[in-house]
Amino acid sequence: EDENVKTALLQFMEKLSAGHEQNDQNWGWDINSDPCNSTWKGVDCLGSQNVKRIVLNKFNLTGILDAASVCTAKSLLVLSLKENNISGFIPDEIGNCKRLSHLYVGGNRFTGDIPDTISQLINLKRLDISNNNFSGALPDMSRVSGLLTFFAENNQLGGAIPDFDFSYIKEFSVANNNFSGPIPDVKSKFGADSFTGNPELCGTLLSKACPPSPPPSKKGSKHSSADRFLIFSGYILLAVVVLLLFALYLFKKNKSKGETVKVVKKGKVATASKEPSRTSSESKTGGNRSEYSITSVEAGTTSSSLVVLPSPVVKDLKFDDLLRAPAELLGRGKHGSLYKVMLDNATILALKRIKDSGISAEDFKSRIQRIDQVKHPRVLPPVAFYCSKQEKLLVYEYQQNGSLFKLLHGSQNGQVFDWGSRLNVAASIAESLAYMHEQLQEGGIAHGNLKSTNILFNNKMEPCISEYGLIVVQGQDQSFLSQSDSFKTDALGRNVAYSTFKLDVYGFGVVLLELLTGKLVQNNGFDLASWVHSVVREEWTAEVFDRALILEGAGEERMLNLLQVALKCINPSPNERPSTSQISAMINTIKEDEERSIISDP
Numbered sequence: 001e002d003e004n005v006k007t008a009l010l011q012f013m014e015k016l017s018a019g020h021e022q023n024d025q026n027w028g029w030d031i032n033s034d035p036c037n038s039t040w041k042g043v044d045c046l047g048s049q050n051v052k053r054i055v056l057n058k059f060n061l062t063g064i065l066d067a068a069s070v071c072t073a074k075s076l077l078v079l080s081l082k083e084n085n086i087s088g089f090i091p092d093e094i095g096n097c098k099r100l101s102h103l104y105v106g107g108n109r110f111t112g113d114i115p116d117t118i119s120q121l122i123n124l125k126r127l128d129i130s131n132n133n134f135s136g137a138l139p140d141m142s143r144v145s146g147l148l149t150f151f152a153e154n155n156q157l158g159g160a161i162p163d164f165d166f167s168y169i170k171e172f173s174v175a176n177n178n179f180s181g182p183i184p185d186v187k188s189k190f191g192a193d194s195f196t197g198n199p200e201l202c203g204t205l206l207s208k209a210c211p212p213s214p215p216p217s218k219k220g221s222k223h224s225s226a227d228r229f230l231i232f233s234g235y236i237l238l239a240v241v242v243l244l245l246f247a248l249y250l251f252k253k254n255k256s257k258g259e260t261v262k263v264v265k266k267g268k269v270a271t272a273s274k275e276p277s278r279t280s281s282e283s284k285t286g287g288n289r290s291e292y293s294i295t296s297v298e299a300g301t302t303s304s305s306l307v308v309l310p311s312p313v314v315k316d317l318k319f320d321d322l323l324r325a326p327a328e329l330l331g332r333g334k335h336g337s338l339y340k341v342m343l344d345n346a347t348i349l350a351l352k353r354i355k356d357s358g359i360s361a362e363d364f365k366s367r368i369q370r371i372d373q374v375k376h377p378r379v380l381p382p383v384a385f386y387c388s389k390q391e392k393l394l395v396y397e398y399q400q401n402g403s404l405f406k407l408l409h410g411s412q413n414g415q416v417f418d419w420g421s422r423l424n425v426a427a428s429i430a431e432s433l434a435y436m437h438e439q440l441q442e443g444g445i446a447h448g449n450l451k452s453t454n455i456l457f458n459n460k461m462e463p464c465i466s467e468y469g470l471i472v473v474q475g476q477d478q479s480f481l482s483q484s485d486s487f488k489t490d491a492l493g494r495n496v497a498y499s500t501f502k503l504d505v506y507g508f509g510v511v512l513l514e515l516l517t518g519k520l521v522q523n524n525g526f527d528l529a530s531w532v533h534s535v536v537r538e539e540w541t542a543e544v545f546d547r548a549l550i551l552e553g554a555g556e557e558r559m560l561n562l563l564q565v566a567l568k569c570i571n572p573s574p575n576e577r578p579s580t581s582q583i584s585a586m587i588n589t590i591k592e593d594e595e596r597s598i599i600s601d602p
């Protein structure tokens with residue numbers, strides 16, 4: 001295999017240097033030596049066994065680029081051939097250099113089209129094709145979402161400027177070509193300099209208005225105003241009928257649902273109120289298995305009720321039972337405390353006492369009932385809840401197998417959490433989250449607090465989402481929004497940036513980063529996210545991965561792909577983040593690739 005790479009690299013050099021070898025100009029590239037032992041000029045393996053970097057700038061090369069050969073070196077990250085006299089075109093096989101992060105061919109005599117396969121190099125960070133004679137249209141570059149630099153100035157490229165993901169691009173130029181049409185939305189990151197010298201380009205940046213796009217309607221203008229009025233009122237009538245039908249449907253649905261919910265009226269809870277509040281001593285005992293009862297501010301009042309949802313876990317649960325049962329404080333988070341409650345019949349429950357859900361008791365009730373209607377096997381259903389003005393409690397079945405957080409960061413007692421399992425967790429959570437988002441889109445109910453402590457393993461060790469929808473994100477956490485996004489509105493004038501669904505996507509992105517890096521999350525994930533960004537910006541992306549994964553020999557290509565998904569999820573602009581169904585599809589593709597690779601390489 002290594003010999004193959006060596007032969008291929010020699011072939012690549014031979015085609016590049018065309019004729020030079022007669023003058024002994026092979027720069028130490030020799031069949032009898034190892035490309036990694038530093039006698040091969042311009043080749044660097046960065047301390048590993050595989051060629052990672054080939055830099056042959058100003059080597060006076062006059063031949064052609066044999067991409068098929070150089071891309072035999074699968075681990076190649078950097079290919080730099082700047083300022084030579086290389087001619088011919090860039091072959092399609094450049095797409096085989098899957099891990100390439102830097103491709104510099106600027107300052108040569110390349111001709112022909114930029115191959116479409118370039119757009120498949122999704123790990124590209126920097127691409128420089130400037131100062132050549134390239135022509136034709138550029139491929140759609142929007143999949144290369146981590147691109148930092150794109151230099152294509154001084155060529156004969158034409159057509160429209162294709163789609164780019166401008167999220168991270170720092171340097172961009174298509175100046176002095178034959179591009180036409182409107183300048184894309186570059187989010188005022190770049191000035192006119194990046195686009196000048198293209199006579200057919202238009203846009204405010206170049207102070208040249210674009211011609212109005214042709215009106216989409218074919219014969220709209222033929223309608224008289226009376227016609228238009230009739231059509232318009234017809235639409236309104238239709239909308240009213242649809243709305244009425246929908247309201248009727250909702251009304252019926254609510255009614256039937258109401259019958260399945262068992263409401264247990266709470267009697268006076270005298271015993272519980274006698275218990276002193278143990279919150280301070282609980283926190284001191286920490287992980288000790290000392291047991292207490294929960295003291296509710298409601299104890300002694302009569303107007304409240306515990307709603308027991310239909311579930312096989314508990315049947316005749318009463319509020320008293322909950323308050324009187326021995327309980328252990330498991331944690332006190334930003335949004336409340338979590339107790340492990342042991343009932344007489346050996347059932348173990350987890351009781352979440354929400355600090356401030358931000359909504360009224362009525363809203364909370366209808367919200368939880370709505371969530372309960374949407375059932376997904378990988379979303380932990382609440383078994384009961386309680387709400388009043390002062391107190392909101394949620395009851396779940398206690399999950400013995402712990403959380404994703406614990407699996408990643410807890411004392412691992414010999415447990416291996418390998419790449420395949422991590423990818424499965426990612427795919428499964430993405431799928432169930434996408435399902436919930438789709439079902440609850442209309443009610444605007446997102447998870448609100450997605451993180452690795454809220455991903456629990458059930459008794460079959462399947463990952464499940466817990467605490468869906470308990471937290472209503474209101475007043476919005478501005479830290480998640482960039483300046484420009486806080487003002488964007490959708491067609492109905494709602495502030496789209498404030499969508500909690502996009503907050504979930506961010507939360508999920510951080511969970512992916514945790515899976516990939518094995519590192520702890522602090523400060524809502526900002527620390528981890530910015531660390532990953534800083535490493536990725538420098539070319540050494542592989543450094544971010546959990547050492548356990550590297551040692552295991554996990555497929556780096558798939559890890560990189562999952563990292564790309566994570567980076568999309570944590571995009572600072574909520575509106576640029578993908579939807580959960582898109583995320584689920586992307587992760588499934590990675591999973592399929594993984595499965596294929598297991599079959600193909602032993």
Ligand SMILES: Nc1ncnc2c1ncn2[C@@H]1O[C@H](COP(=O)(O)OP(=O)(O)OP(=O)(O)O)[C@@H](O)[C@H]1O
Nearest residue numbers: 330331333334335336338350396397398399403453
């Ligand atoms: N049903 C459950 N079964 C077992 N463990 C649970 C259950 N629900 C939560 N836990 C675990 O209990 C601990 C405390 O949960 P809690 O929800 O209070 O923490 P948090 O998610 O970090 O905080 P917050 O939700 O307030 O932001 C977490 O480690 C969590 O994984």
